[in-house]
Amino acid sequence: MLVQILGAADCVTGSRHFVRGADGATVLLDCGLFQGWKPLRERNWLPLGIAPHSLDAVILSHAHLDHSGWLPALVREGYRGRIWCSPATRDLAEVLLLDSAHLQEEDARRANRGGWTRHLPARPLYTRRDAIRAIELMRPITPLKAFSPAAGLTARLTPAGHLLGACSVTLRDRLHTLVYSGDIGRSDDLLMRPPQTVADAPDLLLVESTYGDRLHDAPDEPARLGEIVRRTIDRGGSVLMPTFAVGRAQMLMLVLQRLKRSGELPAGLPIYLDSPMAQAATRIHLAHPRLMRLSQAELRTLCDGVTAVEDAADSRRLARRKGAAVILSSSGMATGGRVLTYLAAMAPEPRHSIVFPGYQVAGSRGGRLVDGAREIKVMGQIVPVRAEVHHLRGLSGHADANGLVAWMRQLPAPPRQVLVVHGEPSSSDALRLRIERELGWPARVPRPGESVALAVADTTGD
Ligand SMILES: [Zn+2]
Structure with a gap:
């Protein structure tokens, strides 16, 4: 299994992780929009780094745009496969992607009216039509049920709290198991249930680190x-x-x-x-x-x-x-x-x-x-x-650093490797240290674009 971190490597947005299974099938885990400062947003205009038409499947952890918001661009660039996600994620993604497309179209219209674009006429990052085509490719799948996103791969979604429909993703080829956290919710969320235990023992764990260096103090x-x-x-x-x-x-x-x-x-x-x-x-x-x-x-x-x-x-x-x-x-x-x-x-x-x-x-x-x-x-x-x-700062939908460590502790076996993603550099590094010190697992913060290959011998079973 090979994993390449295409986004959310040095920031909290643009989640996109490419996986190639042992038999050559390819999957993209999440397809998020880069958001925030302009240098980040400009990455949305760059190619994915993998030819979209060559991908076999996409699995979406949840509907937030930093995980789903580049899907219409992926489809416009030639992706025709399925987009697997939970039923609630599909429903929310429809609302969010159509709104995002509307904002992209508005931005382009404003730029053309104002005449302040370098590209004349300015074009939107994607259109409502692109968003509709992406929504049509979505295949809702019941969480906890195994499914095969591509030949030689099995997958499973595990509810992660955080947002309606949000899940962690397990992806398995005939040699290895990958667990991708998606965004982990907090156990004391007012609206959402706590994250569920992931039943699969990962060889490789991809874990988010949005609050990797912080604890939610508990003001009421x-x-x-x-x-x-x-x-x-x-x-x-x-x-x-x-x-x-x-x-x-x-x-x-x-x-x-x-x-x-x-x-x-x-x-x-x-x-x-x-x-x-x-x-x-x-x-x-x-x-x-x-x-x-x-x-x-x-x-x-x-x-x-x-x-x-x-x-x-x-x-x-x-x-x-x-x-x-x-x-x-x-x-x-x-x-x-x-x-x-x-x-x-x-x-x-x-x-x-x-x-x-x-x-x-x-x-x-x-x-x-x-x-x-x-x-x-x-x-x-x-x-x-x-x-x-x-x-009111205390209403965050993300687990804090203690919550992330607690979520990792419930995995059925220690992973061989941990890649810490989806955090500002200081948060990712703080969580990496805690993983090494408290859990004793080898952890790294990958560079944008970095690939990690699991060798045949790297299995939890040996
Ligand atoms: Zn999220």
């Missing part, structure tokens, strides 16, 4: 949110929460319903969900109830008192409305989308609060706000910031 974020909302509505204001539409928005709805039920928030407090993508993602969550750790009663009441805002004119009216409310809107870093309408109207008013419930990239509009910016530019206008601004 739901209680903190309750206090902020209470204080805000007591002074006649509303709370705006810029949120990621998939996963995070549903977790926040759950938290708000619990706060209402316990009496910490008024039962009649209106909640608005203003994001067509979050509404679609909520329907998908409710269609896969067993993947979440919600009681029947919580599932039934998740959307009680939640008003879905349908069109942009309603957003503008709601942004100017008097009276207490909680408004969930995307995008999560306030880089675009309907949340900007609310930000422009609410940021100048001291009675309101703006609460960021997710990670904020430095330099994004959300990043500047949580760093204390007193004014921001929204839709071409300078807007003063007089509302309270808060950042």
